[in-house]
Amino acid sequence: MWTTKTFLKKRKGSVLKIVREHYLRDDIWCGSDICTICAHQNEELVLEKNPQPKNKKFPFPHYIVLDTCVVLNQINVLEEDALCNVIVVQTVLEEVKHRSSSVYKRLLDIVGNPNRKFYVFVNEHHKDTYVEREPGEKVNDRNDRAIRVSVAWYESHLMSSQADRRKRDRVKVILLTDDVDSKQKAENEGLHVATISDYVRNVEDCPGLEDRLSQHNTTYELQAGGREPLFPAHFTPSQIHQGIKSGKLLQGSFLASRENFLEGQVNVEGQDKMILVQGRVGLNRAVDGDIVAVKLLPEEEWSVPSHMVLQDEGDDSDVLEEENAILKSKDERVAKLPTGHIVGIIRRKWRQYCGILQKNPIEGSVRHIFVPAERKVPKVRIETQQADILSSQRIIVTIDSWPRNSRYPLGHFVRALGTIGDKDTENEVLLLEHDVPHSKFSEAVLSCLPKLPWVITEKDVQSRVDLRHVDICSVDPPGCTDIDDALHCKELENGNYDVGVHIADVSHFIRPGTAIDKEAALRATTVYLVDKRIDMVPELLSSNLCSLRGNEERFAFSCIWELTSEAEIVSTRFCKSIIRSRQAMTYEEAQIKIDDLTQNDTLSKSLRGLNSLAKILKKRRIENGALVLASPEIRFQVDSETQDPIEVEAKKLRETNSMVEEFMLLANIYVAIKILEDFPECAMLRRHPKLPVSNFEPFIKAGRNLGFEINSESGKALALSLDNAVRPDNAYFNTMLRILATRCMMQAVYFASGMVQRDEFFHYGLAAPVYTHFTSPIRRYADVIVHRLLAVSIGADVTYPDLLDKRKSHSLCHNLNYRNRMAQYAGRASVALHTHLFFRGKVQDEQGYVLCVRKNALQILIPKYGLEGTLYVSPHKGAKQNVTFVYSEEKQTQKCGDVIFRPFDPVTVQLSLDRSNVQHEKIVLKLVHPQIPGFSVPSLSSVKRKESDENLQEEMEISEVSVSPPIEKISTKKQKVK
């Protein structure tokens, strides 16, 4: 027997009428032990034969039928053992599933408990209890009617089986509903009915049950398509166009905040301050990178960025309370930023995103949430049948659309990358996430490589300067195979020095317009990950033919100066050459050679000469206002077999590092001068823009709070004030200040000289009027272009049209800058990944420093690992914490009792990896010192001491203590019902 159900469905802008067959059966049993009619299996007899009447109002044996809103509102009461022998009709179950997945799960748990005697009656498929929707009837009314029909059916069905019972022993069915209308109708139909509070108040021997009644009586309305859209509508393209033309709207790119998913900024070209956008309405479905149209709010509605660290953890039914929290927490005293609302999307910049699947808690559901690895990107709702497999994998998902009534954008699954936590998978993720081209080189590219064995021909020798007799050496980090620079230094008879910087002649092998050239231009740079290098050019070139290896004859592009002993430059010349490096040294080897005065060979002498010249050059550079900046850099010692990190150390800087750096800078500057002179329109240079003073404001404020005046008027003043900001009690203070200063800086960028005003060529960080990149052509494409320009300018090579087209150069610079930035981020992400791997199964106490103070957290920098972590000080909703922190925005402090946290304060924190969520491992910080009772955790050493003293049982207690400090609670997921 069957009937049909008809409903309308919207799909891809069209409306479909869908007709489904709906089967009705006559073999659905009532589940009651009384029944003599139904052909039950034994295990199906859930409802008792003689339920105990425990209710004063209904002093006869009875079963209970629940209404949907009773389940939704009073799930707490239902979880008590007091109510037994309950019939849950399918209509209710479906509605609850639809309305709240968490309540649904709790209800299923109750149903699964055999002691509770909850029976699910599939009324929707029972031939006698299925009701069809009447014209004009609301879904709710139809469902209520369906429930009443089921109650009536049960009543008559059970009655026919207990005709022989005494009247007062007969089991009746009671409907519990809070809906006034439905109750009235049920009464009219002659059913037993009560409100839940009425019923619960009269339950005997169960004190306290009444207290669990929720007073929160939501009138619920189940509407399939009629829910109020979450987002305001976007403007039409023509409206946006007119708005921008008339100046009412501004166009810019949207940058989502990494720390707070409800906040972002719009970077409008030609405005020095970014426009702040906040809240769901303000962001209005913009995704990081989108080009958007933004409407400025009137000045009195301007706001300040919240200092909250907020991650989207709520499930779908969650109302965004955080949003209100942000918007309320406006502080009147702080200077407000221009604030706006995004009103339209001009161009989506959606790409494919890596991330993980967050499985729908409801078993068998095909709709899941995708959590991207990049925190700036919102979660995406996807549909997939293979959630079980995918939930343990890194997957790629693409966004399709973001309708107004959906909290998350809709997308679809593209492909799986591999198992979560697997290092190869994670590497793949971060390469994809940073848009690093990392596929193998194509056949076309490989065919451009020279044939092996490669020999230097007579013709080559004639066209190049032969420097094979010069004692040249290279100094690089250990394990470096792509050696692109080598040096020499020779004392001349007149007391001056002959110093040469020899750079691998990559442009000899990579000819313009070839496949290999195009590929290199696309890749733009070699990307260094902790355990992997993604080459810009094939390995044959990068590690062999171009690499200036020891004792092998190689082509080079040389830059040779005559310097006085005071490092004044007498003359400069450039030439293509053939060299033979005497030795490829590491920084450490070179340092030993310099320091070991017993060594007096030519190499040692030349190194010493270079070193002393470098010191003078550096001093002069710093006097000119070059900045010494800092960023925490670390190295991993990796296990040679598993490639897993086993030890972490901060990168050591030796004199030799600075020596090589100094000469590279010198070469770059002189090459820049030379090519700019010969190609004023199309030289590829690098500039570091001086940034507006406003960018330094928070930094200056932080300094002032600690009594240091930072002057950012000019590079020199800044360098000076940084030098003076030293605190004797905190050796790391100055470094941290420099780290912060570095973060304020803008990034240096490549540009074509014809596209930028002459006075903007300046390199702020190096205090150089012009600068370029010449010294690493193996790993940077910009250097290849510079080599070509220089070769043309000295007559060693011919030019080609693209080289001299400033527009082509400009777009090339664009790509180079983008790739460089991405390569940098990928490198950092790789370090972060390895830090995670390193902390697997480890708990360590480390010295750290407060980098900045947030409203609900402290940002802690741990120099040893170059790691920055968040120490939450206020608990998330639902978690309890005995101590409270007081935040002062003015002074940038968090205070708890007597303990005050200021920026730059040293602290001791305990680091561990939270692996409770396999999909999302994170490093957790817990405070060790200063001690705050109830918040901080005991240090590891003290725990260890106790362990050895005391017996096993106590040891377990201790380990429990260290496993569940407040922070754990903070990171638990909220479970909330609307």
Add this chain to the structure above:
Amino acid sequence: MAEILLSEAEKTFILHGVEEGFRCDGRMRLDYRPMEVETDVVSHASGSARLRLANTDILVGVKTEIDTPYPERPREGKIEFFVDCSANATPAFEGRGGEELGTEISNSLATAYQSSQTFDLTALCILPGQQCWKLYIDILILECGGNLFDAVSLAVKAALHNTRVPKVKGACLDGGTVDLQLSDDPYDCCRLDVSDAPCLVTLCKIGDHCVVDPTAEEETCSSGSVVIAITEKSLVTSVFKTGVGSFHPQTLIDILKVGQTIGLSVNKALRAALLEEEQQGRKKECFGFLK
């Protein structure tokens, strides 16, 4: 059109009969054969009807889809006819055999519905210039028993009468795309006003006289037919001629007059039948073969 083989004697018999005012099946010249119409026979379609006129069997389904209106008519919806001549009807329709006939019928319908005074397309507009409903009218010819034009047009009108367009509760622009809110109640939908939808009346010239509702045999004897599209308000929206024969101007005028009165009564009869069916409500018995 599907030709039936008739002998010369049979043709003469029909011809003489018409001359005398008698037809083979006992009708007068201006009588229709009995018709059966049933609506809502295809549950998947937004509207449907099946019409049987003696041996002619037509099934019509109406599908509603969202489309953008024509730029020159921003406030109007769209309507499109498609006729499928099933090979069940006659072996001649096999393969692409029925294509020509199908196109002829769908074109004639399109012309008949084209006038702004017939079927009101503005009711199908959702957002002027942005979105409108498009009605796809799929006509399936299941059996050919003559007089296809009349039968098809009546079935189309019945199906349109039955059509329920989803009710749009709200529509607004989101970026460049339109965001619709639909009512979730499947019974809550709009009906279309078909009072102005035209019916086609075929007047078939046999000898010197005209007959309506020709059978397939009579069509074979005819030298030409005039088809008139006429609404309930007696408005003629299109007239066209099929077949090879010619008409004297005076004959044509007479024919048009006859057609007009006939068309009116056909329209009236159809309307009465549809109303009667509707009054039976949701409990009505289904005769359709698809349910």
